[in-house]
Amino acid sequence: IVLAWHAIGHPHDEPGVCADVLRTRLTFNAACELLEKLDVVNAYVMSLLKAIDPKQYKSLDKLYKWRLDNYASSRALSRLADPQLFFEGREIQFNRFSKAHWDNQDPHWAWAIIIYFGTFGSCRMRFKQLRTEVVLRPGDVVAIRGQDLLHEAVDWDSGERHLLVHFTHRALWAQAKLKCKTSYSAPFSD
Numbered sequence: 633i634v635l636a637w638h639a640i641g642h643p644h645d646e647p648g649v650c651a652d653v654l655r656t657r658l659t660f661n662a663a664c665e666l667l668e669k670l671d672v673v674n675a676y677v678m679s680l681l682k683a684i685d686p687k688q689y690k691s692l693d694k695l696y697k698w699r700l701d702n703y704a705s706s707r708a709l710s711r712l713a714d715p716q717l718f719f720e721g722r723e724i725q726f727n728r729f730s731k732a733h734w735d736n737q738d739p740h741w742a743w744a745i746i747i748y749f750g751t752f753g754s755c756r757m758r759f760k761q762l763r764t765e766v767v768l769r770p771g772d773v774v775a776i777r778g779q780d781l782l783h784e785a786v787d788w789d790s791g792e793r794h795l796l797v798h799f800t801h802r803a804l805w806a807q808a809k810l811k812c813k814t815s816y817s818a819p820f821s822d
Contacts, residue, residue: 643803735778755788
């Protein structure tokens with residue numbers, strides 16, 4: 633459900649709502665209904681980003697406002713959500729695993745926030761550079777800098793495993809002539 637998409641290989645074209653959403657009137661209506669129902673997720677994702685990286689939160693806010701100022705589709709679809717989600721990219725993945733990869737279209741140091749849901753018992757996410765494997769269960773959230781950290785989602789034990797991935801792409805930042813800024817990650821404190 634990407635709201636400001638650049639087709640691969642067309643970073644200078646005007647961004648728009650992704651083709652999956654616009655395929656038919658039924659898919660468009662279903663996407664709009666889903667966007668209306670994700671307010672609690674928007675609030676959680678934006679609160680998490682603001683807590684771990686206030687500078688990037690402010691940068692994404694500027695990019696979001698630029699989108700609203702420049703694109704009618706962004707203004708129209710923004711009315712479906714309260715609070716707003718500054719990330720222009722949101723993807724739902726159903727029962728999919730991925731080989732080790734970097735998110736090459738993301739800006740360096742940009743956060744990708746992944747929410748796991750479904751009926752699976754547990755799954756694993758690997759970070760080969762860190763020689764680390766994380767066990768995840770439904771409801772768990774991972775925030776990674778996908779362009780800079782090699783990661784893979786391996787198989788899961790049983791049931792349905794789905795992901796809700798929130799991201800931003802470099803092409804939109806370049807078009808807006810904005811820099812995706814980042815803070816040092818904030819340490820956890822009670």
